Amino acid sequence: MTPNRRRLLSALTATALLPFRALAQARPRKEVLVFYYGWYGTKTRSGQDIHWLNPDTVHERIADAPNYPVGGPYDSLDPDVIARQMAQIKAAGITGLIVSWWGQADRTNDQLRRVLDAAGAQGLSVTAYIEQVASAEGVAEDTLYLYRTYCRHPAWLKLDGKPVIMYFDRLMQDIGLEGWQKARALIEKQAPNAISYIATGNTLKEIKARKSAFDGLHIYSQQFEGAETRLLPSLWRSKYYNDWVKAQKGAKVTTATILPGFDDRLQLDRKGKRPVIKREDGKPFRDLWKAAIAAKPDWILIVSFNEWHEASQIEPSTAFGMRELETCRQMSAKFLR
Numbered sequence: 001m002t003p004n005r006r007r008l009l010s011a012l013t014a015t016a017l018l019p020f021r022a023l024a025q026a027r028p029r030k031e032v033l034v035f036y037y038g039w040y041g042t043k044t045r046s047g048q049d050i051h052w053l054n055p056d057t058v059h060e061r062i063a064d065a066p067n068y069p070v071g072g073p074y075d076s077l078d079p080d081v082i083a084r085q086m087a088q089i090k091a092a093g094i095t096g097l098i099v100s101w102w103g104q105a106d107r108t109n110d111q112l113r114r115v116l117d118a119a120g121a122q123g124l125s126v127t128a129y130i131e132q133v134a135s136a137e138g139v140a141e142d143t144l145y146l147y148r149t150y151c152r153h154p155a156w157l158k159l160d161g162k163p164v165i166m167y168f169d170r171l172m173q174d175i176g177l178e179g180w181q182k183a184r185a186l187i188e189k190q191a192p193n194a195i196s197y198i199a200t201g202n203t204l205k206e207i208k209a210r211k212s213a214f215d216g217l218h219i220y221s222q223q224f225e226g227a228e229t230r231l232l233p234s235l236w237r238s239k240y241y242n243d244w245v246k247a248q249k250g251a252k253v254t255t256a257t258i259l260p261g262f263d264d265r266l267q268l269d270r271k272g273k274r275p276v277i278k279r280e281d282g283k284p285f286r287d288l289w290k291a292a293i294a295a296k297p298d299w300i301l302i303v304s305f306n307e308w309h310e311a312s313q314i315e316p317s318t319a320f321g322m323r324e325l326e327t328c329r330q331m332s333a334k335f336l337r
Helices: 003-026 079-091 107-121 136-149 169-190 204-213 233-247 283-294 323-336
Strands: 031-036 096-101 125-130 162-167 196-200 216-218 255-258 299-302
Touching: 031 079, 031 125, 031 323, 079 107, 079 323, 096 107, 107 125, 125 136, 136 162, 136 169, 162 169, 169 196, 169 204, 196 204, 204 216, 204 233, 216 255, 216 299, 233 255, 233 283, 255 283, 283 299, 283 323, 299 323
Parallel strands: 031 096, 031 299, 096 125, 125 162, 162 196, 196 216, 255 299
Antiparallel strands: none
16 A cells, blocks of 8 residues: 555544544543532531531540541531541542532531632532522522632533532422423523533433433432342442433433442431441442442542431541542542543
8 A cells, every 4th residue: 555545544534533533522521529518517616516416525426427527526617627628538539529508698608618729729629519499599599699609710610611510409309390490591591501500310210301401410319229138239230320321321421429328317307217328348339439430420429528417428437437538549540540
């Protein structure tokens, strides 16, 4: 083959491959994101214990949490606490935080301001998780507030070049899909094509119903599936994640959620038989990581960094130490490579 013919063939091959390359490049950058809670307070800093019920530092117990944090209860507004947490998250190979946010007048709003700077200093991304709003107008107002107040921060998480804002399922239960569509129209009127919206979809049915209304969906309440006894757990994990990621195809981002354990039986408002996921030796968490990676989502989400009430935390505890953070470090490296 002459050099000219060889160059022509190479050019034709490259041209033929362009659509496939463009498709491959269209997927968003991989992320490992952890749900993060900034609602804790202590008497020393905030004048009262907030989200720590009757903490007993002598016997290392908290009345409404099955596990006890290394170093004891802390205040989420303490800059030293925030800096320590951001360093732990970074060292675990996690790329960003989904920060629980309860409104403009709530302490989580003050905390979000501080987390953004501390996370940015570690090279981490941040987005807000709007937890509860009772009306479409309220959703629009809070979304626009977050967009105008925080989304220009260099640490804010982006998808398709636009800042991400996320919504918890409680919000969808309150306003419904029609309420969300109304809220989105109100948002778009003031900030057209400016935001990437991601919401909860805990079941395949919810994914199907909500997919066209959002840029992405995610599971949060995975404990109900995860707590069931399975005859062949490995086969269930594989099918669970493959089905879930497949159901999201066509969205701008696909996600898979994992959690290390769950136990909310100490919560007074949780009635009846509750799902419990035991951590055992940490192997179930590692197995979920492997199955999630094999399903090839764009993002892996971890429930949670520090939801101590539900015992889903990976933040160091006296019971489990740094084990879950180390698992995240190892498995994040495999997923992100």
